[in-house]
Amino acid sequence: MTQPQGAHLVGSVNYDDAETTMRTASAILGRRLRRLPDGEVGTRFHWIMFQPDVLGQAEGIERVGDEPIPFRAGIDARPLRIAQGTDAAGIRLPALGYASAAIDSYVVFSRLRAAGELAEGARFQVSLPTPLAVISSFFSGDDRAAIEPVYTAAILGEVDEILAAIPHDDLAIQWDVASEMGIIERAAGYGKVIEAWWPGDAFDGLVSRLAALVDAVPADVEVGVHLCYGDAGEKHFVEPTDAANLVRYANAVTAASARDLTWLHLPVPIERDDEAYFAPLAGLSYDGELYLGLVHREDGVQGAERRIAAARPFTPEFGVATECGIGRAPAGTTEDILRTHAELAATW
Template identity: 80%
Template sequence: MTSTSLQPQGALLVGSVNYDDAEKTMRTAAGTLGGRLRRIPDGEVGKRFHWIMFQPDVLGETDGIERVGDERIPFGAGLDARPLRIADGTDAAAIELPPLGYAAAAIESYEIFRRLRESGEIEPGVRFQVSLPTPVAVVSSFFTGDDRAAIEPVYADALLGELDEILAAVPHEDLAIQWDVASELGIIERASGYGRPMEAWWEGDPFDGLVTRLAALVDAVPIGVEVGVHLCYGDAGERHFIEPADAGTLVRYANAVIAASARPLTWLHLPVPIDRDDEAYFAPLAGLAPVAELYLGLVHSEDGAEGAQHRIAAASRFAPAFGVATECGIGRAPAGTTEGILETHAAVSSGW
């Protein structure tokens, strides 16, 4: 990734986009950002709008898994946010999870992507981006106590099965997989995530366990398919579960995962809070391990191109080359702001 000025090269759409359907998402992204995008997501439309919040409804229908509480906890458009537990007397290893929904959505959206590319609306060489959560995210968010250790391998196998379905259905030269990594940062930072401490459930150093888990997910994506990692500090109600002191934890975790992975990352995304255009936040980037593409999530709807330029200037002192992105997906951005956010990406970056 090269750059000859303070203007970043390239843009990344982190995942969710606040449109109702995948076709509008991909058509608008391609039309607005054109040659700045090396990959395009489907916007995580439908039940994926609130990231992993539809997974309890999927898992809660499984034999051996129960919802906690008798009353629904409404969330978003018809979702039930009640947590989950393994039923008494159930051998977790014998639980057979249903399809999680990620493969079916990706396969359906890829056909739209392919059609738009054939019609010339998406440029040749652009890949179809599929964003997937980590097992740590789902297990830590919806299970508690000893159930976490018991259900983690079951859910991880099911998620990797979804990945295998995607790999079988989408040509590898068209595909890019992004692992969305948020809960891991909360565990490392010992944050209070949405009302309760974010803690590891395995023996040993939590950091080492998180590195091993994410490196295994990176390596599950075969060479020939692009793989990226989106690090995040949460986005519930457009708020982080903790405000990072600087980019140090992000760099430490990214470096460890890069070193532990057998295959190289295609891209890495790091968030930048809106109020951080100071050198102190970006200084740790000087120690970031080399990665083919680095994207900094410094685009914010509240201050547009002007604010992004301030953050770009500060980041450029420590990262010689990077592209731009938002901190997290923009699927839950205020209504009517999506076009402006996409236009800001275009205003502060150049094409490839």
Template identity: 60%
Template structure:
């Protein structure tokens, strides 16, 4: 099945990302992303700044929380403002995707990107942005407003890019903070709804179903990657398996691919055993994020061997999360590790 690139890659521009991916992994990839360059460098952090530009929205706290020219402070509804009356500014995802699509299409015409490769657009779930950057008291009211705004970004992308050339990936990370019982830095729960398992699964299934049937759609499940650390270490793949099964059960359309993370230290049977209960269709591609820069192909081979004792179906490989914030100079070695472990596949 080959390799999958989760999304963020530590180059400064989309063209370098695409050229390098095509050069080192072009025959192993079905899709190539743009590396989430520019303001998307730190995943969804830039959304707080975007939302903060809207009339009727205020930043929480008097002191900015800086991160590479971005302000990580949460937002709140101003006094007397209803979320349904907000006019949100462009969220930035469609503009970025269309700019990168122009580069991708040109590289394809030039023969740099293989002819059958799709352009991959990675989007956060609305839950991830609302749960991270909206004040707890306003999340329930604000969620449908943000969800509509992100759906409009998706619609614009799919209007401008041919459906047989594009693939959409939904990134689900904060969902696992909720499922693992984590709380925010204020000590409050992230979720604003009852039944965390049903609530998170139904919300992700709804995003999957927004993607038309003639467009590929995938899901990246994640335990976080702030400073290359998880917000909680998964005990095993049980919650990943349970959540994936719930999402697939609730989605009306087929899922093209599913990506699951594998922590670097887990090459033991206990971690992979729950994957025996993974109930996704045979047609859905499975990618295990078991390639890590610290131990390269050698470590990936150990984790592949453990996975194969419990996963009877074919699977491809990936990193555990994106690697847009990995140290400079690690990208090509990571690509080559992907290539080495898939050499005989």
């Protein structure tokens, strides 16, 4: 079997610090990787779960409930609401934490590169949640529409800060897109069906929002999209019937975006090594870097090779990835997962 071209790390990696993540990934995967993430270490380890603790500091935003809801790493998972009588347009959010983390990790990236410990030509990858993920997860009712422009402006402000601090030819930005797939699939997330809050067709709103985020990244910076079905306890919030909704959404977003997408990542459930899952990929209108998330720690190289064989009739050129980040994988499994990528993928 001809090897897939290259590998992609979605974002989170199960190490405690950015240096270990980048050094280990580069040592094992080398020139198979065009981009290196920092592993989403620290408070970002559990994706967006730290954002309520950040947003709850803003005047005009309250936590729902009197008692904290303990989450891992000391996080309080209580949802949020706009305080009664508060004009959401006047709320000033604190720094969200994404820009400062990226800037700190880029210092590590630069030092390791200067020491010759990173693959030549690799860019520094910053993975960011879409505003919709945070809003749909932690706000309810009319508060969602009210806070959306405020939070969107804040996350784009973080992007601007990253763009100002990191040379553009070193940078790659990935938008992590999970809750959007939940709306498309009418799935339950955080105990309730994930629903749109804007008038008109929900799908059209999802397309326009993600296309605007893609276009917010300048043309001299790489931009990617990771479509996702969640990763709570290594489980999806819903199992897709096939790749049809992924393809439909990706096609619509790339058509609506003013700039080209550098890479696209699509997940593949572990149970799906049948051609029926992959058949919709024949209709994917995209010719950039495509990565299929068909690597799973539970069945390693053999399972991934079955899924590669099933995908090839419909999309012969693609690289490999896991279906989501590997930050929540069991301790001690990370290097084996990285080696599986290396065994499956050719260098660029």
